[in-house]
Structures are given as structure tokens and as C-alpha cells.
Amino acid sequence: MELNVSGNARLVVIATFFVYTAGMLLIGWLAKKNMDRVAINKYIDEFYTGGRGMGAIVVAMMIAAGLCSAGTFLGGPGLGYKLGATWVVVAGAQNFMTFIVLGEVGKKIGIVARRIGAQSIFGLLLHRYNRNKLIGIFGVVSIVCFMGSYVVAQIVGGARLFETMTGMSYELGLVLFSGVVLAVVAMGGIKGVAIAIVFQGVVMTVAVLALTAGALVHAGPLETAIRGIGKVDPKLLNPWTWSVAYHMSMWLNFGFVIIGIPHATMGALTYKDTRAMHRAIVLGAVFVVLWTMTLPYLGVLAKAVIPDLKVADHAVPALAMIVLPPWLAGVTLAGVAGAIQSTVGAMIIVITSSLIKEAYQSFFNPNASSEHLKKVNLWVTIIVCLAIFAASVKPPHALQYLIIFSIGGLASSFFWPILLGLYWMRCNEYGAAAGMIGGLATYILGAGKYLPITFGMHAIVTALVVSLALTVGVSCVTPKTPRGIIETWFGLGKA
Amino acid sequence: MAGGAENDRNYRFEDIEIDPRFRTCESEMKLTFGVWIAYMIISVGLCYFLGRGDPANYAYLWGVPLWMAIGAWLTTAVFFVVVVFISLFVFRNMDITK
Numbered sequence: 001m002e003l004n005v006s007g008n009a010r011l012v013v014i015a016t017f018f019v020y021t022a023g024m025l026l027i028g029w030l031a032k033k034n035m036d037r038v039a040i041n042k043y044i045d046e047f048y049t050g051g052r053g054m055g056a057i058v059v060a061m062m063i064a065a066g067l068c069s070a071g072t073f074l075g076g077p078g079l080g081y082k083l084g085a086t087w088v089v090v091a092g093a094q095n096f097m098t099f100i101v102l103g104e105v106g107k108k109i110g111i112v113a114r115r116i117g118a119q120s121i122f123g124l125l126l127h128r129y130n131r132n133k134l135i136g137i138f139g140v141v142s143i144v145c146f147m148g149s150y151v152v153a154q155i156v157g158g159a160r161l162f163e164t165m166t167g168m169s170y171e172l173g174l175v176l177f178s179g180v181v182l183a184v185v186a187m188g189g190i191k192g193v194a195i196a197i198v199f200q201g202v203v204m205t206v207a208v209l210a211l212t213a214g215a216l217v218h219a220g221p222l223e224t225a226i227r228g229i230g231k232v233d234p235k236l237l238n239p240w241t242w243s244v245a246y247h248m249s250m251w252l253n254f255g256f257v258i259i260g261i262p263h264a265t266m267g268a269l270t271y272k273d274t275r276a277m278h279r280a281i282v283l284g285a286v287f288v289v290l291w292t293m294t295l296p297y298l299g300v301l302a303k304a305v306i307p308d309l310k311v312a313d314h315a316v317p318a319l320a321m322i323v324l325p326p327w328l329a330g331v332t333l334a335g336v337a338g339a340i341q342s343t344v345g346a347m348i349i350v351i352t353s354s355l356i357k358e359a360y361q362s363f364f365n366p367n368a369s370s371e372h373l374k375k376v377n378l379w380v381t382i383i384v385c386l387a388i389f390a391a392s393v394k395p396p397h398a399l400q401y402l403i404i405f406s407i408g409g410l411a412s413s414f415f416w417p418i419l420l421g422l423y424w425m426r427c428n429e430y431g432a433a434a435g436m437i438g439g440l441a442t443y444i445l446g447a448g449k450y451l452p453i454t455f456g457m458h459a460i461v462t463a464l465v466v467s468l469a470l471t472v473g474v475s476c477v478t479p480k481t482p483r484g485i486i487e488t489w490f491g492l493g494k495a
Numbered sequence: 496m497a498g499g500a501e502n503d504r505n506y507r508f509e510d511i512e513i514d515p516r517f518r519t520c521e522s523e524m525k526l527t528f529g530v531w532i533a534y535m536i537i538s539v540g541l542c543y544f545l546g547r548g549d550p551a552n553y554a555y556l557w558g559v560p561l562w563m564a565i566g567a568w569l570t571t572a573v574f575f576v577v578v579v580f581i582s583l584f585v586f587r588n589m590d591i592t593k
Contacts, residue, residue: 085560089542089567096531099578103527103586108520110591222558230550237553237560239546244539251535274588281582289575293568423521425508483511484501491511493593 009326014166016330017176020203020337024180027196031188041370047189047377048119048353054270056279058194061201062346063098063267064284064291067258069343070157072291073204073336078313080299084229084236090247091296093254098284100255101264106277108422109268115493120353121265121418128421128489129429130482131362138413138436140359143262146410147347148388149402155392157313158340165317165333174392181341182385185348186378190270193345200338201287207328207335211316212294214323215301225304232307236300249457253408257460260415261407262354263346348388352381405444412439412463416471425486431475439467516589523586530581534574542566 038046045051054062072094079087109124118124122139129135155178162173184192219225230237242250258264271277295316302315309318320332356377361368368376391399416439417432445451446459453462480486487493545562546553556564 085546085563088563089539092538092567092571093535095571096534096574096578099527099582100531103582104524107523107586107589107591108517111514111516111520111593114592223555226555226559230553234550237550239542239562239566244543247539247543248535251539255531255535274586274591278582278586278588281586282579285575285578289571293571423524425511479504480506480508481504482501483503483506486508486511487501490513490517492514 009321009329010165010167012326013330013333014168016327017162017166017333017337020331020334021176021180023199024184024196024341027199028180028184028187028192031184031192031195034191035188040374043370043374044357044377045117045119046191048349048357049113049269050190050194052114052270053272054194054276055272056276056283057198059102059267059271059276059280060098060282060284060287061197061342062194062270063101063264063280064288065197065201065204065339065342066263066266066346067094067097067261067343068204068288068291068339070154070336070340072295073339074157074161074313074316076296077299077302077315078311080296081302081309081315082312083241084233084238084300084303086239086241086247088296088300089239090250090254091292093251093256094258095255095289095292096285097255097258097264097288098267098281101259102268102271102277102281102284105259105265105418105422106268106271107274109265110271110274110277112422112489113269115488118269119357120350121262121269122350122354122358125414125417125421125432126358126362128481128485129417129432130485132429132433133363134433135417135429135436136358136363138433140354142410142413142440143354144351145402146406147262147351148384148391149399150406151344151347151351151388152391152395152399153403153406154340154344155388156395158337159392161314161317161333161336164314165321165329171393174389177337177340178344178385178389178392181345182348182389185345185352186381186385190266190349193342193349194270196345197342200342203331203338204335205287205290207320207332207338208291208294210324210328211298211320211332214328215298215305215319218323219301219304225301229300229303232303236303243456245455245457249461252464253411253458253460257411257415257464259418260411260413262410262414263343263350265418266346266350348381348384352377352384355380355384401448405447408447408458408460408463409440409443412443412460412467413437415439415464416467420471420475422489425490426480427471427475428478428481430478431471431473434474435467435471438470439463442466516591519587519589526581526585530574530577534570538566538570538574540566541570 116127158177159170159173163170184196299315302319320329413436416435420427443459443463446454446462542562553560
């Protein structure tokens with residue numbers, strides 16, 4: 001079966017989606033008004049970290065909705081539909097993502113970022129690793145390429161879904177899915193993204209609750225529906241579809257290593273105090289657990305309602321069109337849009353902050369005035385947005401490779417250098433550079449199946465082992481990090 | 496500190512006076528890792544252990560196979576309480592502006 005939407009329902013879906021989009025534009029405009037009042041010398045800091053004054057709900061949503069993208073709202077339920085119950089166990093790995101990010105690195109990043117005025121996680125890394133040029137170039141290139149291609153993949157997925165659900169053109173879908181969020185970022189920086197993310201998080205949650213209730217009512221008694229799925233294909237109810245080793249490695253990939261993904265740690269740069277940070281962990285857990293403990297299950301349950309869906313990734317929207325009234329199906333589409341746009345917004349902030357603060361200001365123009373930086377910032381943001389939009393209109397073939405390696409590639413190169421940089425004094429720039437490059441290379445060789453080095457597990461495991469060995473090994477045989485940096489990162493910060 | 500000392504790469508780590516807040520950060524990091532790894536092992540372990548055998552013979556609880564109800568739902572609920580408790584009562588508040 002394909003995802004079909006009747007004419008009348010279609011109009012209601014479109015209307016609901018346009019209301020959501022209007023809400024997003026209003027947020028962008030409000031954020032711009034707010035940014036217009038910011039003093040010029042504080043503009044960049046406000047644009048990228050919101051002046052480090054954000055409350056619990058914003059920080060929670062920035063991590064939760066920033067990390068939960070089309071993967072949680074389309075791909076995950078799709079895998080639930082295809083693979084069945086084993087996937088719902090894997091999805092559990094992301095349940096406590098705010099706990100992982102903030103508990104592992106949140107406080108220390110908060111303190112050190114304030115000491116050195118860092119505006120991005122990459123800026124922190126560069127300071128810790130003695131402004132090493134190799135790390136600088138490698139970091140900027142991998143962030144721009146991997147995150148840029150991931151953003152394109154998200155937008156393309158969203159626009160295709162829009163095309164299917166509304167019958168309107170793919171290009172209009174692109175404009176609505178990407179144009180809106182790009183405008184919000186360009187106008188309001190992280191403030192725009194932050195307010196939008198809270199709004200999007202709420203829409204995502206309403207969509208999930210409505211869909212869960214609708215599906216449960218429609219499917220009838222849960223046990224009968226589940227037993228029915230078991231009769232069609234018993235494998236769908238069996239967690240043993242994957243080996244325990246492979247399953248655990250998927251958990252590491254979706255949970256353990258997320259501090260290596262640059263936009264995940266953004267929340268750690270923005271919270272106002274530790275009380276807000278602790279509350280953000282709790283609030284984030286409430287939302288992520290709610291999404292994660294429903295959406296993949298709905299994918300499985302969709303098998304009972306629509307057994308012959310052609311595109312598994314359409315499980316959630318197809319279910320919405322069947323079990324919900326059209327306006328709530330429109331809210332579900334808006335929820336998917338919110339999931340995609342919040343991730344896109346957060347990633348664009350990471351990309352532009354790396355380009356402007358870490359590439360342009362650090363390496364090309366260290367004495368740039370605040371006014372000059374504001375101008376450059378606006379242009380770079382616009383150029384990045386246009387480039388992403390252009391790539392989404394007709395995605396280049398090579399992009400596929402970047403997308404496959406994007407999140408795992410970032411995590412395998414940044415995980416150890418971030419963690420060890422924060423907590424191990426002996427770690428230096430030589431070790432970090434070796435670990436980053438070695439981790440990424442191993443991941444590409446393993447995930448791309450160029451070499452048989454995954455041992456029946458997700459490629460992230462071998463990549464992490466290699467990256468750890470290189471970071472530690474090379475650090476130990478090369479000189480210590482200059483004392484001033486260690487004083488800042490471990491000492492009382494007098495230096 | 497003089498510029499030369501700042502760039503010194505031949506010093507002893509013992510001479511660095513550690514900020515006590517960073518010791519707290521480190522122990523909280525270890526606790527977070529520990530709790531998350533325990534969650535992974537218990538959740539995956541229970542799901543796989545209780546989910547052995549033929550799906551046609553599964554016991555059911557709350558409308559879903561027992562392994563799912565216990566391994567995924569109940570375990571997550573328990574760890575949710577643990578995470579909330581740790582975040583609000585174990586993690587320490589500190590001044591992060593110095």
C-alpha cells in the first residue's frame with residue numbers, strides 16, 4: 001500500500017501545516033527584534049550562546065529536539081515496521097540523552113567555556129589542543145561536510161514527505177521545510193533556534209500523544225493486535241533478530257558516543273547555572289522517553305493496521321492519515337517538520353560558528369572588529385543556508401557517501417578527544433589529532449565495508465577502540481600540553 | 496604567570512593546583528557513565544533473556560510480550576527514577592562563573 005491522502009483531508013493537512021509554519025516565522029521575527037537590541041560587541045556571543053543565560057526547558061529541548069530528527073520520527077518507526085521488536089529495544093539507547101550529555105561533560109564545559117569565552121564545542125577543543133592547525137582544518141572540514149550533508153538529507157526527507165502528504169510540489173516542500181528554519185537561524189541566531197526548538201518540541205509531543213492514542217483506539221485490544229503481528233511474522237516479536245554483540249554496539253552508537261556529536265553538546269554552552277542544567281536533564285528525559293517509548297512501537301503497531309506499506313519510513317504519516325482526523329494528521333506532519341527543523345537549526349548554528357569563530361576569526365582575521373564580525377556572520381549564515389538549499393533541490397550523487405558516514409564519523413573522531421581533553425591532563429594535541437583522524441578513517445573503512453574490521457558489530461566500536469589507542473598512545477610519547485592551558489582546564493584558572 | 500611559564504611543556508602535573516569543582520565534575524561524569532552502562536546491560540540483558548524461545552509461546556504482560564514489558568518498559572521506568580534522583584539530589588550545584 002502507498003500513502004494516499006484524499007482531497008478533503010489533504011486541504012486540512014495543508015492548512016494545519018501552514019499554521020505551524022506561520023508560527024515558526026513569527027518566532028523568527030520575534031528573535032530578530034530581540035537580536036536587534038543586542039549591543040554590537042556582544043552580538044556574536046548572543047548569536048551563538050544566547051549570552052549563556054538559557055533556562056532548563058530551552059537547554060533540555062535543544063539537546064532533545066536537536067538530536068531527535070527524522071531518525072526518531074520517520075526512520076525509527078520505519079525500522080520498527082521493518083525489523084519489529086528488536087528495534088524498539090535499540091531505540092531505548094537514546095532515552096537519557098540529556099543525562100549523558102550534561103552529566104558527562106555539561107558542568108565542566110560550562111566552567112571552561114566561560115573562562116575562555118568559547119562559543120562552540122569546536123572552539124573549546126581548539127583551545128584545549130593548543131590551536132593546532134591540523135585539528136583546526138580537520139575539524140572545520142569534517143563539521144561542514146558531515147553536518148552539511150546530514151542537514152541536506154533531513155531536508156530532502158522532509159520535503160518528500162510533504163510532497164506525499166499534501167500533493168504539492170517537492171520544491172514548495174523544500175521552501176517550507178528548509179526556508180523557514182534557515183530564516184529563523186539567520187534572523188535570530190541561537191535565540192531564534194532556541195525559541196523555535198521549544199515550540200517544535202511541544203508540537204512533536206502533541207503529535208506523538210495524539211498518534212499513540214489514535215493508534216491504540218484503532219488497533220483494538222493491544223494484546224490481540226500484537227499477537228496478530230506475531231502470526232504474520234513471528235520474527236517481528238523476537239528480540240533475537242540481531243546478536244547480543246551487534247545490539248550492544250548499536251546502543252553505544254545511539255547513546256554512549258553522543259557527546260562526540262557537536263550539536264549535542266551545544267546545550268552545555270548555553271545554560272545559565274547548574275540548577276537549570278540539572279532540571280534540563282530531568283525535563284529532557286521526560287520528553288525523550290515519551291517520544292522513544294512510543295514512536296518505534298507505533299512503527300511495529302502500524303504493521304497490524306497497514307500490513308503492506310511500500311515505504312517503511314512512511315509508517316508514522318500513513319498511520320496518522322488512517323487513525324487520526326485530518327487536522328491532527330496535519331499536526332503530525334508539523335511534528336515531523338519540527339523534529340527535522342530543530343536538528344537542522346542546531347546543526348547550522350554549529351556549522352556557521354565553526355566557520356566564523358574557529359576558521360575565519362582564529363586563522364584569518366584575529367583582530368576583526370565586532371561590527372565586521374557581525375557582517376561576516378550574516379553573510380556566512382546566508383551563504384551556508386543557500387548552499388544547503390541548492391544541494392537539496394538536486395542532491396549531488398557523492399552526498400550519499402557523506403550522509404552514510406556523517407553521524408558515526410563525527411562521533412568516532414570527536415568522542416575521545418572531547419572526553420579525554422576534559423578529564424585527562426596528559427592528553428595533548430598530537431594525540432587528539434591522531435585519534436580524530438584515525439577514528440574517522442577506521443569508521444569509514446568499517447562502515448563502508450572496505451575492510452572486514454567490524455567483527456559482527458556496528459563500525460563505531462572498532463573506530464572507538466582505534467581512536468582511543470591513538471589518542472592515548474600518541475599523547476604519552478609526545479610533550480605535555482603547555483602549562484597555561486592545563487591551568488585553565490584543570491587548575492584554578494589563574495593563567 | 497609569565498608568558499614563558501604558560502607555554503612551558505616540561506612541568507609536573509602535581510604542581511597544578513586542581514580546582515575542586517573539576518573533581519566534582521569528574522566523579523559526576525563517572526557516575527553518569529556507570530548508570531548508563533548499567534541501564535544498557537540490564538535492559539538488553541532482560542529483553543534477550545526473557546525473549547528466548549518461540550514467539551508463539553511468549554507470556555504477555557500489559558498487552559505486550561513479557562520481555563518487552565519488563566526489559567524495555569519497566570527497566571526504563573526504574574532508570575528514569577534513578578536519573579531524576581541523581582540529577583536533582585546527587586549532582587552538586589556550584590558557581591560556574593569563576
